[in-house]
Amino acid sequence: MGPTDRTLSSAWPEIQDYGIIGDCRSAALVSRSGSIDWLCWPRFDASSIFAALLDRERGGFWRISPVGPATVSRQYIQDSNVLESHFATQSGGAILTDMMPGASNSLHRNDFLPDHEILRKVTCDSGEVEFDIEFSPVADYGRTKVQIRDFGKLGLKFTVGRGVYWLRSSTALSITDERARAHVVLRCGESMRFSFSYSEEAPAVLRPLDPSLDTRVDHAIEAWQHWGRRANYEGDYRTAVIRSALTLKLLTYAPTGAIIAAPTTSLPERIGGGLNWDYRYCWLRDASFTIRALLELGYWDEAEDFLDWMLQATRLTQPRLRVLYSLYGDKTPVERELEHLSGYRESRPVRIGNAAREQLQLDVYGEVIDAAAQFAFHGGHLDREMQKALIGFGNYVAQNWDQPDEGIWEPRFRRENHTHSRLLCWTAMDRLVRLVERGKLRGAPIERYKRESDSIRHQIEERAWNESMQSYVSVLDGQELDASLLLLSWYGFADAGSPRMRSTYHAIRRQLGTSNGLLFRYRREMPEGTFALCSFWEAEYLALGGGSLDEARQRFAQLMEYQNDLGLYGEEIDPITGAALGNFPQAFTHVGLIGAALSINQREKGEQQLAHRPPAATPHLTSQVRA
């Protein structure tokens, strides 16, 4: 079989044309045309079994698509992660349901479950619809062909490494070379069911494809809805907030509580360019925002699991912290390029692993300490081990805060004195002092932390403020801006309504903003997309007092226009076309959305915002700085 035989439609779907399904251990991306183009089993960062997302010819896919032109509309069944695609053709209509049952679902406690499973069901609801079904798995990022064997009524089977994959289908599939195909005409009321599963232990579990499959789908919907509806948010953006929370839950690795940045690798930040990174790992940087979102939405268990994971994962390196960790807290794999893959729309190279693992990013200390402080200020208990770890981090920061580092945006060319890193070092000192003052932390050298906090504040106010630009700047004594400067207010270093912050905000909007309400993270000669998270930071900055409530709402409403039809966001947004760029969906963007929605809602109600931080600056320093 020549490579063209395996080729999916040559047209690349837009990144935002994908939906996600998952089981809190792994995730699959489903295109609008009903093709699963990305799947890594047994966990998010394992090698792929479907990777047409990164190579239409070699990657592998599983397509269930109507033959001929069809209008497609999609939705998640309300407050769940069960995806429905409605195909309307000239001859009739059909619904494709895609989902992955979660192993932790208590309804299934007494049931046999495979390690992982994708359930797909197609039901014709009017007229008749012709479907092409093509199942073309290729292991190891498109490098290893698999041998599919037919085991009669048990289904189709292939093995890769330690895992066995079973495809069960209610319709007969014929095997040609390394793929299974069928051409089926469904009439109104008829349906097809599929179960694709992965098991590492024998005997594997093979689920029947009888109507009990529908019951399982119903149970999964109930379980997701139960979880989603626990969210403690009643504001105007409830639909978007719940979708973001559900997406965040999908990106959580349930066995450890780790939250990955995104389920994909190498979706480009610039089409055809080389800004292609592997995001299937856990960045500590996301900690503070993530904990805030989880705690304020009332997801205490998830917040506690995440905090536990952070403190456990970092145990081997404490008091040093790495920038990112694997799902089990190991060092992430060495970055490699997969030269055999074309990349999404020829965006090469495709990378796995991430070289940021070797970087120094001092801001992560502040993120972790702030996350723990939020947990404690919301009533959580920091046990002795946690306290010891926090003091270790604090002492490291006290010793090293004035070092240059790679900083939040992870450039690969040089270390600099980043204002954002200084801000988070200040945050680390400030939160530790507050934890001690509130009796949540014992044995910390509080006087030293206060001294260092004063020194960092002094340095930021002196050297990160550019008098001629009337703005804080990205690097000490520099002249460039970046959107992370908006976070000076989020962490409580500067009041959002202060003259310096307002002036900085206007400079950022002038230099980094677009007319359609988006923000670049920084200016570079080779442009990339606008950074979705930064745009939500702006909305939140406005809500925190940097602007009026109407301005904050207006900015948030503008950003809502860039979600896809399922309510999902990628890392970046093309400022001209509005298309998603970068890995998809992006946990951090959804965390940013939740944060902005919470702050807007809190301001509407006149509630205290961001309980983890001081209302403005540390009281004993405020007068000194104003002077």
Add this chain to the structure above:
Amino acid sequence: MNWLSWLLSGFLATLALSTLLATSQGLGLTRMNLPYLMGTFITPQREKAKFYGFFIHLLNGWIFSILYVLVFEARHMANWWFGALLGLAQALFVLTVGMSLMPSAHPRMASEQHGPNANRQLEPPGFMALHYGIQTPVSVFIAHAVFGAILGSLYQLAR
């Protein structure tokens, strides 16, 4: 028959058998998890099945070792190579006859003829348990040969 010697050697040989099979699974030689397979005779819950299955397997091995000991006594010979030979014979029996009977004997196992249903959802082992990995027979032969060899070495014939 030397009962005390059987109790001790049978127990140690079964522990070695379990360890070798678990190691084979850990090293990726086979996917077969024998305690899980046995435990699912009595419960569908995975973790409980593994726990119960371990004890069932231990008991099973202990009881099976009586047959070895009876052969040792009948032949008035107990040494490592004779035990290993018996182990290989048992492995051959388990892989051919035992595994082919499994879908009929196991209350939760599906078959190629009928496929899975509400009650039977476990993958059948197939001939020589090859469905559980192409090297499964190798690990089963080795583990049983070691089982027999330990039994043959440690068992003291009755005087």
